[in-house]
Amino acid sequence: MQPKWMTSIEEIVGQRHVLTQPEALATYAQDGYTLSREVPLAVILPGSTSEVQAVMKVLSRHGVPVVARGAGTSLSGGAIPVAGSVVLHFSRMRQIHHIDWENRLVEVDPGVVNQDISRAVASEGFFYAPDPSSQRVCTIGGNFAENSGGPHCLKYGVTVNHIVMADIVLANGNLRRLGNSTADPDGPDWLGLLIGSEGTLGIATRLWLRITQRPIDSTTVLALFDHIDEASYAVSEIIAAGIIPAAMEMMDGLTISAVERGAYPVGYPTDLAAVLLIELDGEPGLTEHETQETLHRLALRQVRQVVKAQNATETNLWWANRKTAFGAMGLISPRYYVQDGVIPRHVLPDALKTIRTISQDYGIRIANVFHAGDGNLHPLLLYDNHDKSEVERVKQAGSDILDYCISRGGSITGEHGIGLEKISEMASQFNRQELAAQRAIKDAFDPTQLLNPGKLLPMPGRCIDYAN
Amino acid sequence: MNVDQCVHCGLCLTACPTYEATGLEMESPRGRLVLLNNWAANANFQSRDAAQWLDDCLDCRACESACPSNIPTGHLVEEWRSTVPLGTANRRLLLGLSQAVGSPRGLKRLQRLIRIGQNPLGRWALSKLGSLLSIATGDVLDGLPPSILPGLSRESLTTNMPNADTMMFVGCIMDAVYNQSNEHTAALLRLAGHTVTVPSNQVCCGALHRHGGDPATTRRLAKANIKAYEATGAQQVVVNAAGCGTTLKEYPTLFESGSEWHFRAISFSRAVRDVIQTLAERPLAQLTQQSTTITVHDACHHTAQNLNQSTRALLERAGFSIREMPNSTRCCGSAGVYNLTHPSMGRTLAQQKVSDIPPETQIVAAANPGCILQIQAGTRHYGRNTVTVRHPIDLAYDAYRAAGYLGGVADAT
Ligand SMILES: Cc1cc2nc3c(=O)[nH]c(=O)nc-3n(C[C@H](O)[C@H](O)[C@H](O)COP(=O)(O)OP(=O)(O)OC[C@H]3O[C@@H](n4cnc5c(N)ncnc54)[C@H](O)[C@@H]3O)c2cc1C
Ligand code: SF4
Numbered sequence: 001m002q003p004k005w006m007t008s009i010e011e012i013v014g015q016r017h018v019l020t021q022p023e024a025l026a027t028y029a030q031d032g033y034t035l036s037r038e039v040p041l042a043v044i045l046p047g048s049t050s051e052v053q054a055v056m057k058v059l060s061r062h063g064v065p066v067v068a069r070g071a072g073t074s075l076s077g078g079a080i081p082v083a084g085s086v087v088l089h090f091s092r093m094r095q096i097h098h099i100d101w102e103n104r105l106v107e108v109d110p111g112v113v114n115q116d117i118s119r120a121v122a123s124e125g126f127f128y129a130p131d132p133s134s135q136r137v138c139t140i141g142g143n144f145a146e147n148s149g150g151p152h153c154l155k156y157g158v159t160v161n162h163i164v165m166a167d168i169v170l171a172n173g174n175l176r177r178l179g180n181s182t183a184d185p186d187g188p189d190w191l192g193l194l195i196g197s198e199g200t201l202g203i204a205t206r207l208w209l210r211i212t213q214r215p216i217d218s219t220t221v222l223a224l225f226d227h228i229d230e231a232s233y234a235v236s237e238i239i240a241a242g243i244i245p246a247a248m249e250m251m252d253g254l255t256i257s258a259v260e261r262g263a264y265p266v267g268y269p270t271d272l273a274a275v276l277l278i279e280l281d282g283e284p285g286l287t288e289h290e291t292q293e294t295l296h297r298l299a300l301r302q303v304r305q306v307v308k309a310q311n312a313t314e315t316n317l318w319w320a321n322r323k324t325a326f327g328a329m330g331l332i333s334p335r336y337y338v339q340d341g342v343i344p345r346h347v348l349p350d351a352l353k354t355i356r357t358i359s360q361d362y363g364i365r366i367a368n369v370f371h372a373g374d375g376n377l378h379p380l381l382l383y384d385n386h387d388k389s390e391v392e393r394v395k396q397a398g399s400d401i402l403d404y405c406i407s408r409g410g411s412i413t414g415e416h417g418i419g420l421e422k423i424s425e426m427a428s429q430f431n432r433q434e435l436a437a438q439r440a441i442k443d444a445f446d447p448t449q450l451l452n453p454g455k456l457l458p459m460p461g462r463c464i465d466y467a468n
Numbered sequence: 469m470n471v472d473q474c475v476h477c478g479l480c481l482t483a484c485p486t487y488e489a490t491g492l493e494m495e496s497p498r499g500r501l502v503l504l505n506n507w508a509a510n511a512n513f514q515s516r517d518a519a520q521w522l523d524d525c526l527d528c529r530a531c532e533s534a535c536p537s538n539i540p541t542g543h544l545v546e547e548w549r550s551t552v553p554l555g556t557a558n559r560r561l562l563l564g565l566s567q568a569v570g571s572p573r574g575l576k577r578l579q580r581l582i583r584i585g586q587n588p589l590g591r592w593a594l595s596k597l598g599s600l601l602s603i604a605t606g607d608v609l610d611g612l613p614p615s616i617l618p619g620l621s622r623e624s625l626t627t628n629m630p631n632a633d634t635m636m637f638v639g640c641i642m643d644a645v646y647n648q649s650n651e652h653t654a655a656l657l658r659l660a661g662h663t664v665t666v667p668s669n670q671v672c673c674g675a676l677h678r679h680g681g682d683p684a685t686t687r688r689l690a691k692a693n694i695k696a697y698e699a700t701g702a703q704q705v706v707v708n709a710a711g712c713g714t715t716l717k718e719y720p721t722l723f724e725s726g727s728e729w730h731f732r733a734i735s736f737s738r739a740v741r742d743v744i745q746t747l748a749e750r751p752l753a754q755l756t757q758q759s760t761t762i763t764v765h766d767a768c769h770h771t772a773q774n775l776n777q778s779t780r781a782l783l784e785r786a787g788f789s790i791r792e793m794p795n796s797t798r799c800c801g802s803a804g805v806y807n808l809t810h811p812s813m814g815r816t817l818a819q820q821k822v823s824d825i826p827p828e829t830q831i832v833a834a835a836n837p838g839c840i841l842q843i844q845a846g847t848r849h850y851g852r853n854t855v856t857v858r859h860p861i862d863l864a865y866d867a868y869r870a871a872g873y874l875g876g877v878a879d880a881t
C-alpha cells in the first residue's frame with residue numbers, strides 16, 4: 001500500500017511526476033560517483049517553487065528525508081539518495097526567465113543547464129563564467145550546491161562569485177529570498193553560507209546569476225613536456241611572473257592516452273609526459289604582452305614544443321579534449337574514482353611524486369588531470385568494480401592522497417564537494433570546535449535532518465570519534 | 469563493448485532528445501544502460517514499463533557522439549530489441565510496415581494507400597481503419613508532398629548501364645514517395661560527371677527491420693543489395709537518404725566476422741557514399757548568391773556520417789544563404805517510423821523542432837525522407853504553415869536548373 005504522504009505529493013505535482021516503479025528508481029541510485037549506490041523510495045519532479053514548498057511541507061510533516069538532484073553529475077555522491085529518502089529531480093524546472101542586460105543578471109530555474117546560460121547571452125557578447133567540465137549537462141542548482149568551479153575560475157572566480165540572489169525553500173517548506181540583486185546584502189552573508197552547502201541547508205528554486213562580458217582578445221597555448229615535473233615548475237613560474245591566465249590546465253601521459261582514444265583526439269604525440277593548456281585573455285595589448293611573457297617562461301623549462309591555436313576550431317577542439325578527460329577514463333578502465341584535493345601551487349612537483357608513490361604502493365593506476373593554476377588536483381584512480389580488493393585499495397589510496405593534501409596545508413576538496421565520499425576526512429580537516437560550529441548551523445536550518453542527510457557533515461557521534 | 473563500461477558521468481544527458489523531452493533519467497542514455505543492465509541480470513526488471521523506456525530510444529545516436537567513453541547506447545538498445553518478442557501494438561505496426569517496404573510490390577501498395585490518404589475522402593476512410601495506426605498515420609500524412617508521381621522511381625530510372633562508375637541506391641520511401649528527389653539525384657550526379665546505373669534488383673536497405681528487432685530480414689536484404697552492386701561493377705554506391713546510408717555502411721556488422729559475406733559486405737560498405745559526400749568530392753559549379761534564405765535540419769544519420777559541413781557547402785555553392793536554427797542536430801522524432809510507433813513522443817519532438825525554425829525562414833533543408841515528412845507535418849500542426857521542407861538535393865536541383873545547367877532555362881523558353 002502506498003503511504004499517505006505519497007498520495008498527497010501526487011496531488012501536488014500530478015501523478016505522472018512521481019516515479020515509484022522499481023525499474024525507474026534503480027536509474028536514480030547513483031550520480032557520477034560510482035563507489036556507492038542506494039535506491040530512493042520515490043522520485044518527485046516538481047514544476048515550480050510553490051510545488052517544492054508544498055512537497056517539503058508534506059515531507060517534513062511525515063519525516064521523509066529529501067535529496068535534490070540536477071543532472072546527477074556530482075563526483076562525491078552528493079545526489080545519491082540515502083535509504084528511505086525521496087529524490088527531488090529538477091529536470092522540469094529549466095526555464096531562463098529573464099535576462100537583464102543593463103544590470104548583467106540572468107534569472108533562472110535551478111534545472112537550467114550551465115552551458116545554456118552562456119548560449120543564451122552569447123549574442124550580446126556575454127558568458128556565464130563558472131565552467132565546470134561537465135557544463136554541457138550539469139545544472140545551476142547543482143553548481144549552487146557544490147560551489148562548482150572550472151578551468152576558467154582561475155581568473156573569474158567560482159560559483160559563489162557569480163550568484164547574487166536566490167530563492168530558497170527551507171526544510172519546513174518556508175520560502176526565503178537570500179542575497180540582493182543590486183547591492184551587497186545587509187547583515188551576514190546567508191547566501192554565501194548556502195552556496196556550497198551541498199543541499200543540506202535549503203533547496204534553491206530560483207537563482208539570479210551575474211553574466212560577464214566576453215574578453216576582447218584571447219590566446220590559447222599548448223605546451224608539450226617530456227617530464228611532468230618540468231610542467232609543474234612552469235606553472236609556478238608563470239604565476240610568479242604576475243600573470244593570471246584565464247585557465248591553466250595540466251594532463252599527464254596516462255590521461256592523454258585516454259582522451260586521444262575518445263571523441264575529440266587532438267593528435268598529441270603518444271610518448272608525452274604532460275601537456276599544459278593555457279588560455280590568456282583580456283585587452284588586446286595586455287594579452288599580447290602576457291602571451292609573450294608566458295612563452296618566455298615556458299622556453300626556460302625543458303619543453304618539447306609550444307603551439308599557439310590558429311583559430312577557434314582548434315581552441316574548441318583542445319578544450320573539448322580536455323573537458324572529456326574524466327569520461328574518457330572508460331576507455332582505459334572499467335571505472336574511475338576522482339579525487340579533488342587542493343595543495344599550495346609550489347608543492348605541485350612533490351604532490352605528483354607522492355601520488356606516484358601511492359600508486360605504486362597500492363598497485364593501482366592513477367591518471368592526473370588538474371586545474372594546475374590553482375593547485376586543484378584531480379588524480380583519477382582507475383579500478384575494476386568487479387575486483388573487490390582493488391575497490392578497497394582504491395578507497396584507501398584516495399584517502400592517503402587527501403591526508404597528504406591536508407598535511408601540506410591544502411584542502412580535501414577544491415570543487416567536487418564532500419558528499420558521501422569524503423565525509424570521514426572531514427574530521428582530519430577540521431577540529432572538534434569547527435565541526436561543532438558547522439553542526440550547529442545545520443541544526444538551525446534543518447533541525448530534523450531531512451535535507452540530504454548523511455552528506456557533508458559526519459554524524460555527531462562519529463565526529464567525536466574521528467576528532468579523537 | 470558492453471553496458472558495464474559506462475562510467476556514469478552523465479555527459480550524454482542533454483544530447484538525448486528523449487531525456488530533453490521528458491526530463492526522466494530512464495529516458496536518458498545513462499538510464500537506458502542501467503535498464504539494460506538490470507534487464508539482463510534480473511527477470512523482475514523485465515517489465516512493460518522498462519520495455520517502453522528502452523523502446524522509446526530513437527536510435528538517433530546523438531549519445532554516441534557525446535560519450536567520451538564511446539558507449540554505443542543506441543546500438544545496445546537495438547540489440548536488445550532483437551531479443552524481445554514483438555508483442556506490443558507498436559511493434560506489430562512496425563512489422564506491417566517493414567513488410568510493405570521490403571519489396572517493390574509492397575512499396576507500390578503503400579504508395580497507393582498514401583495517395584488515397586492525400587484526398588480527404590480517402591483519409592476519412594483510412595481513419596476508420598484502427599486506433600493507434602490511424603492517429604499516427606493521420607499526423608504523418610500531413611507531411612506528405614502536395615503531389616506524388618505515380619510509379620516507383622526505379623521504374624523510370626532503371627538503366628543497367630555497363631561500365632557506369634556509380635550505382636544509385638533508390639531506397640524504399642525515397643522510391644515510392646520522394647521519387648522526384650531520386651530523379652534529381654541522378655541528374656546532379658550526371659551533372660557532376662558521373663555515369664549512373666540503377667539496377668532494378670536492388671531492395672530496401674533493411675533499416676526498419678533492423679530497428680524493429682528483425683535482423684534476419686535485414687541480412688537477407690543486405691545480401692540482395694550486395695549482389696546487385698557486385699553485378700554492376702561500379703566504384704561507388706550513392707544513396708540520398710541519411711538513414712539508409714548508415715545502414716548500408718553498417719552491413720558488415722550483420723555477418724559473422726571472417727565469413728565470406730562479411731568480406732563481401734566490407735567491400736560493399738567501403739563503396740557506399742551519401743550523395744552529399746560524392747558532390748563534395750567532385751563539387752558542382754558555384755552559382756551566384758540568391759536572396760532566398762534557408763535553414764538546415766541535420767538528420768541524425770547525417771551527423772553520424774559527419775556530413776553536416778558538406779551539406780552546407782553544397783547548398784552555398786547552389787547560391788543559398790543559410791540561417792542556422794538552434795539545435796539543428798537534435799532529432800526531429802521521425803527516426804525511421806518512430807513517429808508512427810511512438811506518436812506522443814514523436815509529436816513533442818516535432819513541436820520542438822518547428823519552434824527552432826527561425827521565424828523569417830520559409831525553407832528547411834533535411835536530407836532524410838523521414839525527417840522531411842515529420843518536420844513538414846509538424847509545420848502544419850504547430851503554426852508554421854508557410855514553411856516547406858525539402859531535400860537539399862531538390863533545392864540544389866532547382867537552383868542548377870534555374871541557372872541553366874540542367875537544360876531548365878532552355879526548356880522553358
Ligand atoms: C565529467 C565530469 C566533469 C566535472 N567537472 C567538474 C569541474 O570542472 N568542476 C566542478 O566543480 N565540478 C565538476 N564536476 C562535478 C559536477 O559536475 C558538479 O558538482 C556539478 O555542479 C553538479 O551539478 P548537477 O546538476 O549534476 O548536480 P547533482 O549531481 O544532481 O547534485 C549535486 C548536489 O547538488 C544538490 N542539488 C542539486 N540541485 C539542487 C538545488 N536546486 N538546491 C539545492 N541543492 C541541489 C544535490 O542534492 C547534490 O548534493 C564534474 C563532473 C563530471 C561527471
Ligand atoms: S540513440 Fe538517441 S534517443 Fe537513444 S539513448 Fe541515444 S541519444 Fe537517446
Ligand code: SF4
Pocket residue numbers: 327330473474475476477478479480481497498501534535536537538539541
Ligand atoms: S556519456 Fe557515456 S560514460 Fe558517460 S554516462 Fe553517458 S553513456 Fe555513460
